Amino acid sequence: MKLHTLYIYIMLLAGISCSGCIREDEYDNSPHGNLYALWNIINEQYCFLDYKEQTLDFKWNDMYAKYASRLSSSMDSYQLFEVMCDMLSELRDGHVNLYNPHDVGRYWSWYEDYPTNFNEELQRKYLSNDYRIASGIKYKILDDNIGYIYCGDFSTAIGNGNLDEIMHYLRTCNGLIVDVRNNSGGQLTNAEILSRRFTNKRILVGYTAHKTGPGRNNFSTPEPEYLEPSTGIRWQKKVVLLTNRRCYSATNTFVRNMKECPNVTVLGDQTGGGSGLPFCSELPNGWLIRFSACPMYTARMEHIEFGIAPDVNVSLSLEDALRGEDTLIEEARLLLNISE
Amino acid sequence: MKKILHAVVFTLTTFVLPISAKAQEVTDTVAANRYTVHSTMFGLGSTNQLESYLSPFEYTGAQISFLRESLRMTRMAQGRISYQGLFDGYVGCATGPEDDGNELGGSIGYHAGWHYHWTPSAQWRLMAGLQFGGDIGFLYNMRNGNNPAQARARIESAASVAAIYKFHLGRHSLTFRAQTDFPFMGAIFSPNYGQSYYEIFSKGNYDHNICFTHMGNAPSFRGLFTLDFPIGGYIFRVGYNYDIRQSKVNHLKSHVYNHSFLIGYVKHFSFHKHKEKNPNRFIL
Numbered sequence: 001m002k003l004h005t006l007y008i009y010i011m012l013l014a015g016i017s018c019s020g021c022i023r024e025d026e027y028d029n030s031p032h033g034n035l036y037a038l039w040n041i042i043n044e045q046y047c048f049l050d051y052k053e054q055t056l057d058f059k060w061n062d063m064y065a066k067y068a069s070r071l072s073s074s075m076d077s078y079q080l081f082e083v084m085c086d087m088l089s090e091l092r093d094g095h096v097n098l099y100n101p102h103d104v105g106r107y108w109s110w111y112e113d114y115p116t117n118f119n120e121e122l123q124r125k126y127l128s129n130d131y132r133i134a135s136g137i138k139y140k141i142l143d144d145n146i147g148y149i150y151c152g153d154f155s156t157a158i159g160n161g162n163l164d165e166i167m168h169y170l171r172t173c174n175g176l177i178v179d180v181r182n183n184s185g186g187q188l189t190n191a192e193i194l195s196r197r198f199t200n201k202r203i204l205v206g207y208t209a210h211k212t213g214p215g216r217n218n219f220s221t222p223e224p225e226y227l228e229p230s231t232g233i234r235w236q237k238k239v240v241l242l243t244n245r246r247c248y249s250a251t252n253t254f255v256r257n258m259k260e261c262p263n264v265t266v267l268g269d270q271t272g273g274g275s276g277l278p279f280c281s282e283l284p285n286g287w288l289i290r291f292s293a294c295p296m297y298t299a300r301m302e303h304i305e306f307g308i309a310p311d312v313n314v315s316l317s318l319e320d321a322l323r324g325e326d327t328l329i330e331e332a333r334l335l336l337n338i339s340e
Numbered sequence: 341m342k343k344i345l346h347a348v349v350f351t352l353t354t355f356v357l358p359i360s361a362k363a364q365e366v367t368d369t370v371a372a373n374r375y376t377v378h379s380t381m382f383g384l385g386s387t388n389q390l391e392s393y394l395s396p397f398e399y400t401g402a403q404i405s406f407l408r409e410s411l412r413m414t415r416m417a418q419g420r421i422s423y424q425g426l427f428d429g430y431v432g433c434a435t436g437p438e439d440d441g442n443e444l445g446g447s448i449g450y451h452a453g454w455h456y457h458w459t460p461s462a463q464w465r466l467m468a469g470l471q472f473g474g475d476i477g478f479l480y481n482m483r484n485g486n487n488p489a490q491a492r493a494r495i496e497s498a499a500s501v502a503a504i505y506k507f508h509l510g511r512h513s514l515t516f517r518a519q520t521d522f523p524f525m526g527a528i529f530s531p532n533y534g535q536s537y538y539e540i541f542s543k544g545n546y547d548h549n550i551c552f553t554h555m556g557n558a559p560s561f562r563g564l565f566t567l568d569f570p571i572g573g574y575i576f577r578v579g580y581n582y583d584i585r586q587s588k589v590n591h592l593k594s595h596v597y598n599h600s601f602l603i604g605y606v607k608h609f610s611f612h613k614h615k616e617k618n619p620n621r622f623i624l
Contacts, residue, residue, distance in 0.1 A: 020555075020559035020586070021559075021586070021595070022390070022559070022586040022587065022588050022593050022594070022595050023390065023398070023593070023595070024390060024392055024396045024397070024398070024593055025396075029438075037396075041396075045534060047534065188538060188542070189538075189542055208539060208543065208545070210532060210533070210534045210535040210536065210539060210547070211532075211533050211534030211535075212532050212533050212534070212535075212547070212548075212590070212591075213533050213590075213591045214533070214591060218533070220532065220535070220547050223539075223543065223545045225543065277486070277536050277538065277539075278485075278486040279484075279486055279487045279534065279536070280394075280395075280481075280483070280484040280485060280486055280487055280488075281395060281396060282395045282396065282397055282436065282440075282441065284397075284437070284438075285438060286436060286437070286438025286439070286440035286441070287440075288440075288441075288483060288484075290485070290486065293487075293534045293536070294534060294535070294536050294539065
């Protein structure tokens with residue numbers, strides 16, 4: 001074999017090696033480059049752009065030019081961060097966050113602009129010191145034989161065995177209060193595990209979709225979401241679900257599911273919303289951006305990004321609070337006792 | 341893609357096939373005795389990882405790898421076809437361009453290949469054939485809270501060519517091998533563009549999660565260069581391996597560029613069912 005054939009072989013390999021590299025577009029690590037990268041991530045991956053443009057009356061296409069006018073090459077990272085957060089706040093989405101080493105950009109008006117309707121001191125009067133805890137869920141039988149469950153977080157794994165114990169303990173109660181006030185979310189699977197205790201049959205609770213490409217209208221066909229009944233102990237009596245504006249994300253989905261269950265009445269304030277499953281990405285300067293990527297809808301294909309209205313709207317009253325009473329819990333007890 | 345196809349055709353037609361006319365007759369005693377070359381190598385090198393599902397930026401860092409190779413002649417085509425098994429894997433840790441995030445990646449795979457051999461001279465052996473295999477792996481972005489990881493799985497069929505050159509340096513017999521494999525068709529797992537793993541695995545909503553791959557949307561290749569040399573009755577092997585894995589499916593871009601320097605040992609086995617008239621253990 002002649003040596004030149006070996007050279008050809010090596011040259012061919014080198015040629016193949018250099019062709020067809022798959023790489024991403026690169027942005028400048030400058031104020032303009034970072035702002036454009038941020039704008040483009042939202043433009044291509046954020047799942048509520050059309051909905052937000054319609055309901056909030058803005059055009060995302062105009063946003064880059066609007067906020068780029070506030071940039072200068074000499075600005076520091078604090079000023080750039082402020083401009084970026086202002087642009088992101090147009091979306092009014094609690095799932096949109098910008099993380100940098102000195103701060104977290106956030107939109108928390110979904111609960112900060114509204115009354116809390118929850119007071120831990122008042123709740124303590126009902127729970128006292130002899131309540132039980134399982135999987136992070138506090139539970140107790142109130143004086144009028146109404147069961148009370150407080151789930152303040154869906155981040156902690158909820159075990160089916162724990163739920164069986166809870167349901168078994170509360171089985172003699174005339175009704176059940178499920179309190180998810182101030183629960184700002186966690187794992188969707190935990191929310192689903194708990195809501196499965198309140199239906200005896202498979203029910204349609206909503207739809208979910210995802211983006212299939214960077215285009216504005218690149219969405220998958222919404223897939224139905226069904227709630228399967230738990231194989232463990234299921235609650236068969238009346239339920240009142242207490243909500244406030246801090247019910248967000250996975251808790252918002254929990255409330256959506258519960259509204260489809262029989263015997264459930266939602267009482268309190270509207271939930272905070274947050275119906276987009278979040279994803280993360282990065283900017284050229286290393287800052288992390290979180291945003292809503294997969295939209296979730298109700299069983300009637302309605303958006304729940306801005307929250308779910310309760311069946312009975314009740315606010316915490318100052319007079320009740322001064323008496324040491326939680327208005328929402330008292331209203332729920334009244335409702336359950338009347339039903340009984 | 342056209343360039344790559346032309347390159348493959350050009351290699352086979354101008355480089356490999358004409359030499360086959362001069363191929364020497366090979367006895368099948370090597371196959372009958374199941375003469376097998378096993379090698380185990382460990383590598384250290386660099387990695388460059390892009391997974392646009394997790395981040396639009398390339399993460400670079402270091403990786404460690406292993407490569408276990410088994411090579412033996414078969415009885416097919418009068419003992420001119422060899423079987424090659426390649427079992428490999430790597431674990432790498434890479435850092436983002438601004439040193440703010442880290443990614444941990446790894447994969448493990450097996451490829452089985454059959455090569456036709458030409459022996460244009462006592463020193464040269466040329467091989468061309470097909471390879472089938474697959475790998476599974478992961479990439480974990482330690483910074484992302486909501487979409488922290490990407491699973492990887494692929495099966496592929498590849499064209500494979502190799503050249504082996506045996507020579508002497510003083511009293512020592514050395515063997516050099518250059519091999520390249522380029523997958524031309526296969527299938528790959530991928531979530532859809534904005535699809536979450538919650539939707540795939542908790543809800544069972546599948547959406548183009550198994551994608552057909554070809555040289556246009558997944559131009560990948562591997563180059564392996566090794567040198568076998570004896571020391572004190574043992575055969576050692578040093579090598580360089582570049583493994584380029586790329587894909588662009590569901591609008592998601594992904595690549596892993598691994599470069600490894602390898603070192604290991606080689607073992608030769610045979611069953612000696614038949615006496616070899618003219619022992620020719622030259623496979624690799």
